Amino acid sequence: MNRLLGIETEYGLYVEGRGVADQILESVNLLRCCPFPAVKGAWDYRLEDPRRDMRGFRVEQLAVDPHDAQIEREHPISLSERETRSDHVLTNGARLYNDHAHPEYATPECRRLMDLIAQDKAGERILLACAQAYQRQSGATVKLYKNNTDYHGSSYGTHESYLLLRSVNFDTLASTMTPFLTTRMIYAGAGKTGVEVNPNPRVPYQISQRADFYMDTMNVETLYRRPIFNTRDEPHARLRDYRRLHVICGDANMSEYATALKVGTTALVLDLLEDGWAANFFIIDPVKTAQSISRDPDGKWLVETDDGVMSAIDIQRRYLQAAQERYTGRDAETDWILREWETVLNLLETDPELLGNRLDWVAKRQLLSLFAESEGVPLDDPAMIALDLAYHDIDPVEGLYYALVEQGRMQTLVSREEVDYAMQNPPTDTRAAIRGLCVQRYTPQVESLNWERIILRNEEQTVRLDLSQLTGDTRDLNRRLTAASTITEFVQLLQSPRRASKTDEEESS
Amino acid sequence: MILQADERVRRPMPTEPLTRPGGDGDGPSKPDVKRPDTNELLKRMRRVDPDQARRYRQRSGQ
Numbered sequence: 001m002n003r004l005l006g007i008e009t010e011y012g013l014y015v016e017g018r019g020v021a022d023q024i025l026e027s028v029n030l031l032r033c034c035p036f037p038a039v040k041g042a043w044d045y046r047l048e049d050p051r052r053d054m055r056g057f058r059v060e061q062l063a064v065d066p067h068d069a070q071i072e073r074e075h076p077i078s079l080s081e082r083e084t085r086s087d088h089v090l091t092n093g094a095r096l097y098n099d100h101a102h103p104e105y106a107t108p109e110c111r112r113l114m115d116l117i118a119q120d121k122a123g124e125r126i127l128l129a130c131a132q133a134y135q136r137q138s139g140a141t142v143k144l145y146k147n148n149t150d151y152h153g154s155s156y157g158t159h160e161s162y163l164l165l166r167s168v169n170f171d172t173l174a175s176t177m178t179p180f181l182t183t184r185m186i187y188a189g190a191g192k193t194g195v196e197v198n199p200n201p202r203v204p205y206q207i208s209q210r211a212d213f214y215m216d217t218m219n220v221e222t223l224y225r226r227p228i229f230n231t232r233d234e235p236h237a238r239l240r241d242y243r244r245l246h247v248i249c250g251d252a253n254m255s256e257y258a259t260a261l262k263v264g265t266t267a268l269v270l271d272l273l274e275d276g277w278a279a280n281f282f283i284i285d286p287v288k289t290a291q292s293i294s295r296d297p298d299g300k301w302l303v304e305t306d307d308g309v310m311s312a313i314d315i316q317r318r319y320l321q322a323a324q325e326r327y328t329g330r331d332a333e334t335d336w337i338l339r340e341w342e343t344v345l346n347l348l349e350t351d352p353e354l355l356g357n358r359l360d361w362v363a364k365r366q367l368l369s370l371f372a373e374s375e376g377v378p379l380d381d382p383a384m385i386a387l388d389l390a391y392h393d394i395d396p397v398e399g400l401y402y403a404l405v406e407q408g409r410m411q412t413l414v415s416r417e418e419v420d421y422a423m424q425n426p427p428t429d430t431r432a433a434i435r436g437l438c439v440q441r442y443t444p445q446v447e448s449l450n451w452e453r454i455i456l457r458n459e460e461q462t463v464r465l466d467l468s469q470l471t472g473d474t475r476d477l478n479r480r481l482t483a484a485s486t487i488t489e490f491v492q493l494l495q496s497p498r499r500a501s502k503t504d505e506e507e508s509s
Numbered sequence: 510m511i512l513q514a515d516e517r518v519r520r521p522m523p524t525e526p527l528t529r530p531g532g533d534g535d536g537p538s539k540p541d542v543k544r545p546d547t548n549e550l551l552k553r554m555r556r557v558d559p560d561q562a563r564r565y566r567q568r569s570g571q
Contacts, residue, residue, distance in 0.1 A: 010570045014561075023568045065569040101568035151562055156570025222571040248571065370547055371554045385562035387554055403553045407546065 001267045001333065004109040004163040004237075004430060004471055007120050007259070008095075009252055010102035010156040011127055012145035012392070015138070021075035023101040024084060030103055030142065031086040033133035034096065036126060036423070039439050043087035043097065044448035044455065047236075053220045054170050054233040054243065063224040067153070068100075089449055091424050091440045092122065093432030100223070102156050103127055103144065108432030109451070111473065113264050113333055115427040117256045118414045122422035124394045131395075146252045147392035148209040151385050153196045155213040157222065158252035160263060162245040163237055163471055168273045173243070174218060176279040178229050179305070180269050180319055181249055182286045183312035185211065185294060186301060187344045188262035190251035191361030193368070193388040194380070195295060203295045204380040205368070207361045209251045211294035217286045222248050228286050236451040238468045245270065249290075254392060254401035256413040257358040261344065264337035265316075268323045277322050281307040283315075297361065313345050320345065358411050360401075364391045367400055431470040433478040434494070442487055458487055465494050 015026045051059045077084070088096040093108030105123030110116040127144050135142040149155050164173075189207035194200075196212045206212075216227040228249045235242040247266065253259040272278075283289050284304040293301045293312050301312035320341050327334050347354050356366045368387055372379050393399035396406070404410045426436035431452075438446055438454055447455040452468040470477070477493070484490040 012565070012567050014565055020566050020568050068569040071568065100570040102570045145565075150565050150567035152566060154567045154569045156567060159571065223569065367550065367554070370550060374547075374551055382562065383559040386557050386559045389562050389565060390554070390557040398553075398556070400550075400553060400557070403550055407549065 001111060001113065001264070001271075003267060003270065004111065004161075005113075005116050005263060005267060006107045006109050006161040007116065007158065007263070008104060008106035008161070009120070009123060009146060009158045010099055010104045011394070012147055012150065012156065013101075013103060014141075014143040014145070015134075016141040018140070020071055020101075024077055024098065025079070027098040027101050027103050028079065028083060028086050029138070030130050030134045031088065031096065031098055033137060034088055034126075034130050035133050036088075036090055036129070037439065037443070038088040038090050038096070039443050039446045039449065040088055041082050041086075042446055042448045043085065043089065043095070044450040044453060047450060047452060049234055050222070050232055051220065052233045054173075054231040059220055063221050065154075065224045068223075089435060089439055089446075090126070091426075091436050092119065092422060093426035093430075093434075093436035093439075094119065094123065094126075096123075096126065100156070103130065108426045108436065109430040110427045110432075111429050112427070113260050113337075114414060114418075115422070116263060117260055118418045118422035119427070120259060121256065121414060121419045125419060125423055128394050144394050145389060145392040146254060146394050147190065147389070148252050149192065149196065149212075151192075151194065151196065151389070155196075155210065155226070157210075157248055158250055159222075160245075160247040160250055160266065161236075162247070162267055162270055163235065164243050164245055164270045165274050166235075166239075166241055166243050168243065168270075172278045173245070173273060174229050174231075175282055176273055176277075177245070177269065178217060178286055179279055179281065179283050179303075179315055180266070181228050181247065182283055182290045183293065183301070183303065183315045184262065184265065185251070185290065185361075186312050186316070186348055187355075187359055188250060188253065188258055189294065189359075189361040190253055190258075190392075191364040191388070193384045201295065202380070204378075204384075205297060205365055206294040207297050208290070208294040210249055211290045214249060214287045214290055228290060236468075237471050241469075242471065251360070252392070253360050254399075255358060255360045255363065255410060257340075257411045258360050260413055261337070261340055261358075264333070265319070265323075265341050268327065268334070268337060269319050271327065272319070272322050275326060277326070279318065281305045281318075297365070313349050316341075316345055357404075357409055360391075363401070363404060363410065364388065367391065367404070428478055429473045429475040431467045431474055433474065434465070434467060434470070434481060437478075437481055437490070442490070445487060456487070456491065458491075463491050463495075465491070 086098045095106040107119040131142045131144050185208040190209045192206050192209045195203045213226050215225045218229040219227045220231045230246045230248045232246045235244040289303050356362045391400040396402040426432040445456045445458050447457045454465040456463045
């Protein structure tokens with residue numbers, strides 16, 4: 001893909017004998033057991049601005065979940081902000097930290113789907129190692145789940161980031177992405193037992209984990225009143241040139257194929273937008289539509305639009321067709337996405353059960369059905385929720401998704417060796433390699449770092465390395481930086497006027 | 510719908526390459542297909558503690 005991509009996943013955390021009031025501390029304790037080399041406690045928050053809205057304003061404050069706020073009030077913790085965050089930057093350029101009581105792994109920036117899949121899976125393995133280390137230390141059972149709900153009304157996110165040109169008009173971006181994101185769950189959903197809203201409609205199984213938590217079509221929120229289209233304007237690149245599409249409505253996928261299709265199709269729609277294409281219809285009520293599709297996995301997924309009623313599959317086909325017309329034959333990765341997108345939409349229409357080796361929501365439902373029929377229990381039996389949760393257990397010895405992989409029932413896209421490699425190494429063609437090199441070589445000199453800036457202190461000299469413009473293929477630069485024999489040489493390579501700054505200009509601006 | 514693994518494993522895997530680290534253009538790997546056995550899956554599912562979902566409570570996140 002010709003853009004920077006990333007996935008950030010907040011993991012569900014279970015520590016035997018501990019409850020929600022202890023969860024921040026337990027998340028911090030788990031991260032303290034991280035057995036991998038890292039720069040710790042140096043994340044630079046100064047360039048972050050989560051209240052800035054793409055629509056041209058900044059909200060006074062972000063909404064919070066009232067139930068969660070009550071826990072916060074009743075169970076204050078005595079950790080410092082730095083301790084609470086427990087920031088780690090890893091040698092692969094990834095960020096690992098505590099985000100709202102959840103251990104979060106944010107992949108390094110990738111340009112290729114296979115790199116992203118490997119880095120996403122590397123995150124699972126890194127966090128599993130943290131959990132195992134903490135379990136040994138504490139003596140309590142520690143489990144991590146890559147999902148988005150506790151099935152009791154609390155949700156946590158899996159967000160995708162896509163860099164795109166700011167020249168894409170906001171209204172066009174929002175109006176084109178919203179129907180796409182509203183219907184994308186038919187292949188990207190992770191599946192969920194039951195419904196988490198009051199009054200609770202009796203739905204034994206739905207397509208999406210996250211749809212119950214959509215409250216708005218579009219806003220800047222992430223903690224509460226979550227939207228389908230998030231308007232946060234925080235590009236982590238040069239503001240005047242770039243936007244970042246921050247997708248917060250998606251599910252955490254265990255399936256590599258589903259992750260690849262989810263990210264690949266979304267990136268292609270952004271390609272279309274950058275090339276001047278736009279969707280010429282809109283969904284009448286996106287939130288209601290998303291929830292209706294999700295809660296009717298065997299339905300026709302009919303959607304009311306200003307252009308009449310059409311199925312979610314046909315909506316996806318509109319985007320697919322536009323992408324096929326423009327990008328067929330562009331490169332192997334694009335051709336894979338186009339072909340699989342078409343195949344999946346066709347099978348969803350004719351025989352969705354054949355997608356049980358690719359899509360999470362289908363695979364999980366087949367597992368639950370197998371158990372229900374074998375044990376003679378209904379699909380809405382409470383035991384099904386435990387099995388649903390176990391599907392997302394990242395421990396390959398116990399997780400049900402990994403039982404399917406072990407038996408060859410799920411298509412995988414990256415090898416174990418590639419995931420092993422990604423645990424220690426960044427993608428070779430993005431600015432993440434620069435961050436990774438700093439962690440690998442210059443940990444004592446790293447004063448602070450984030451997605452777009454690294455500050456090094458060497459022999460009383462402070463150097464700011466500005467990565468905000470390094471959004472393209474940086475393979476050549478990374479190769480030269482890797483060959484640098486000293487930190488001085490490393491810094492000099494980055495200190496062209498376009499690539500680094502030693503001034504205080506940025507701080508004061 | 511009971512798993513029909515036989516059908517699925519016979520279906521050809523994608524053959525077009527995705528680019529990979531190193532740019533060698535290898536395609537997605539085929540899964541290591543063993544003889545599907547739902548008994549093993551059921552055994553794994555029976556080991557799941559049915560009370561785990563009741564105990565599993567989380568703070569809200571993003």
